[in-house]
Amino acid sequence: MSTQLLQTTILNEQFLKIDYSQYNSSVATIHRHLEESKDELTGWINAPLEDNQELIHSIQTIAEEIKANADLLVVIGIGGSYLGAKAIQDSLTPYFGQQTDGIEVIYAGQNMSGAYINQLLNSLAEKEVYINVISKSGSTMEPALAFRVLRQYMEKRYGEEASERIVVTTDPEIGLLREIAAFHHYRQFVIPPNIGGRYSVLTPVGLLPIAVAGVDIKELLEGAKEAAMLLKEGNLEHNEAYRYAVIRHALYTLGYKVELLASFEPALANFHDWWKQLFGESEGKDQKGLFPATVNYSTDLHAIGQFIQDGSPILFETLLHFHEIKDDYQVPYDARDEDRLNYLANRSFNKINTTSKQGTAIAHAEGGVPVIQLELAKLDAFHFGYLIYFFMKACAMSAYLIDVNPFDQPGVEAYKTKMLQLLTAEDIKK
Template sequence: MPDILDWSGSDLERLELEAFEGRSNEMAARMREEVAAGRLPFLSMPYMDGLLEQLDGLQDYLAGFEHMLLLGIGGSALGARALQKAFFPRQDQPCHDGPWLWIADNVDSYALESYMAKLPPEKTVVVTVSKSGGTIETVGQYFIIRDWMRGRIGDDWTEHMLLVTDEKAGFLRKEADENAIRTLPVPDNLGGRYSVLSAVGLVPALFLGMDVRALVDGAREMAAPLADPGLDGEALAKLPSFDLAVWANGLMRAGYDQLIFFSYIPLWASFGDWFAQLWAESLGKEGKGSQPIAAIGATDQHSVNQMFLDGPRNKACLFLTCPTLPAGPRFPENLPDAFDYVRGKEFGELIQAEGMGTRMALQKNGVPLVEMRMEHDDPRQAGKLIALLGAATILAGWLMDINPLDQPAVELGKRLAKARLGADGLPEETADLADFLTSQRDEREF
């Protein structure tokens, strides 16, 4: 049974898709041009063979540690966490005895102090991830952890550091060169939200013992047709990533400005957070885009699903399922009569029934829905899903006539934060900050 996109509930017939479908030749030409120019390494993956060799050489080194502390934020952490939750669930289960991956992805003094108080530095490797080498939330944590390591271990502190950053430029590259710290590169033109299939996501995956090559093979299978130098409009129009991009644009034109990512693969729920950044940061530009909403089945049937089903009709849904999830234990036979419908059934049947019920209810209530039905919940299928959604996002942005690879609005908040901390070279932001701090406030106690 292959992986399937089920379009039965997508409302294709009600959406105006012809204008977007008719741009397949244009999109194929752009894809060929961008791939040839090296601007889409997420799809072409020219770095991958070399990276896999480097990862093979790191296995023995990483095996010498019990803990990995990953310093990263946004795309430098969300993919790693999704892989951890999906394929290393035992860290969250009773009596786990290692290895442990800890992800410091926020400006959280409680967490940072806890790591320094409780992690054994001699058994810990610190992986700092920042393409630019200047992400203050990440580099700020690096400064503090670096001093902690120096104080606890002494001259051997560099043996407990691994930097994932630009190959040539930035503070972390300079830090690596000056202190002979191990590094792995983030390829040029590979933005954080597209970087899970690089050292950013694969180093923690390797540390936890995941099948990294299966993950990569799945992604390559999905991406190869898009990176083909002979790609034409006819071939592109047959690819699922283009179908999803066209559908998304039809939805937005019809006023569906929210896109639910509903995961009925419980261990894959964190892919919803990964997708939310991918979609929002790529497509939320120039007053355009649709708001991604991560939801977990069956948990969110009992929380936000009421809004999905009976709120404003502005929502569509990507619905993630897998019919081959573990069966689990059986319900006992000696149940009260009110629960006789599950007597003797396998526990795993419940999530499948819940998923079908929710999918049908969403469709019945007018929510356009595409089911992404994975053959298995294994790393290869995860790689396919990552590449599919990444490619669909890029194509959706091009069809919207925006750049899905930058994030200009996000940079303003970063500059204002630096101005607040007294950074030089930001005269406009410093003036805006002064105006903000001296403006009349409407503050009320509660």
């Protein structure tokens, strides 16, 4: 298999002369730390290389049970317990209609909108339902509230059978959710203690929901395994993830403050959201870090394309492109040619989309926007697994290059503390 599953290039490197040799020592040191660390949440690094056949079998067994006995699965989670599964599901399943080898998977606990939870409950009446609640602690406010509501709904609707229709993914030893699951005899999957939330998509956190949605989790994990092998090289010259991290760091030191992840396939919109959490929560500390933003082309070319092309020079663009998309459609010939589009007749939409990508990249590069291109052969489970691991490895390196810990999130804990203080104060007033 080719060692170039993902190609990283800088479109306008003529004004971005990076001396990669100056990074060799720091990259090698960080690489050794990541490979050898026993104290941090680095279990994801070698997880794809481990024997996971038993785990895959158990996930597939429950997934098949859910598909046989339910019309939909409600996944309760937030942040890393939600974004990864949703990203993969949307990227690898059809835009419209019933999934070919899966059932509908919807999400709760990622917000505290009363309208959302009320309308979700109303939508369940005519459908058979399973629930998968995902939380390491069980005490995060948003999913905990959603689980309280939906657990009561399931118990009222299914009685004693409710315990067979609720699957818990949580810490193997501690936490409120672990205690609830044990008391009610819910079936459980484990979130590995040495893997943090935003790095957990290739664990049961993401694998069960996407298996129910019809995604081939074996192929996904094979892609991640291939990445884990190819990106185990500490030499910057042979590690595309580290090369991408170094390019980001070089642009950061030149004063660019925003990285704009862009793609031309609308199915990737939720993958963008996963990427934003991964990099934003890993790097944004100690008044440091690039701000991760995203755009979906060609829609956003007609929304903020003007700013990207000619606005403040604060951003660089990372353009994600898959050369082959499973489905396509050919532009038909029209004898009257009233819309003057016959020059595109018999060309495919995907081919036109690729040309649009090329034109956009050239225009932005010529306009002075640094453009990084990340290219993969095909949008499928294997290459998507590769891409997910690629970004996680690059993110860890990127954070350490600016001397921050990629695996904590003190700012998130600060908001939770303040929210709890305000809610407690309101309760006292009552």
